[in-house]
Amino acid sequence: MKEINYKDMKFNPFNLIGGEWMLVTAGDETSCNTMTVSWGHIGCLWGHNDPTAVIYLRPSRYTKKFVDEETYFTLCVMDKSFKKQMAYLGSVSGRDENKIANAGLTPVYADSSIYFQEAKLVLICKKVFAQELKEDGFLYQETIDESYPQRDFHTMYVGKIEKVLVRDDEYIR
Numbered sequence: 001m002k003e004i005n006y007k008d009m010k011f012n013p014f015n016l017i018g019g020e021w022m023l024v025t026a027g028d029e030t031s032c033n034t035m036t037v038s039w040g041h042i043g044c045l046w047g048h049n050d051p052t053a054v055i056y057l058r059p060s061r062y063t064k065k066f067v068d069e070e071t072y073f074t075l076c077v078m079d080k081s082f083k084k085q086m087a088y089l090g091s092v093s094g095r096d097e098n099k100i101a102n103a104g105l106t107p108v109y110a111d112s113s114i115y116f117q118e119a120k121l122v123l124i125c126k127k128v129f130a131q132e133l134k135e136d137g138f139l140y141q142e143t144i145d146e147s148y149p150q151r152d153f154h155t156m157y158v159g160k161i162e163k164v165l166v167r168d169d170e171y172i173r
Ligand SMILES: Cc1cc2nc3c(=O)[nH]c(=O)nc-3n(C[C@H](O)[C@H](O)[C@H](O)COP(=O)(O)O)c2cc1C
Pocket: 021, 033, 034, 035, 036, 037, 038, 039, 040, 056, 057, 058, 060, 061, 062, 063, 064, 086, 087, 089, 090, 091, 092, 093, 094, 095
């Protein structure tokens, strides 16, 4: 994969995150986990318009333990041919199965983070903020009723994008 400047990325965030989905991965050489996400944001926050990615993890996710423990997490965008594996990684827990091996993914440990050799776009993110969403912050009860009937509020993580890796030119403007 080759590294590019985040300013040279090209994509529609709604299609990329909500449509193609991403894998959130954290851990080290000996132990790591990954899961599918389709909620998140990519944009500028703090510093000098720092490039950041925001993800939301529910308390039950095994991956959350790794994201909480590690300094870095990665976001991987996979080819369409991995859709079935993405659905699997987003429905089974790494507590119960060796999801990464079962999905045929090859972990790469680099820059204090884990990503997958098969990814077509990788964002290496340094965790700079983590906080559970609080019930009293919601301005409309319907959001809670729709998304949190069990009050299992997501933890929001802001990661500063430190490196962008691409497989080919698809995401380069
Ligand atoms: C398309 C898709 C999107 C998902 N998006 C999220 C998300 O943004 N946040 C979240 O906490 N869970 C999300 N999930 C659910 C987790 O991926 C799922 O619970 C997963 O099995 C957790 O795995 P783990 O326990 O190994 O971490 C999504 C699942 C799918 C299929």
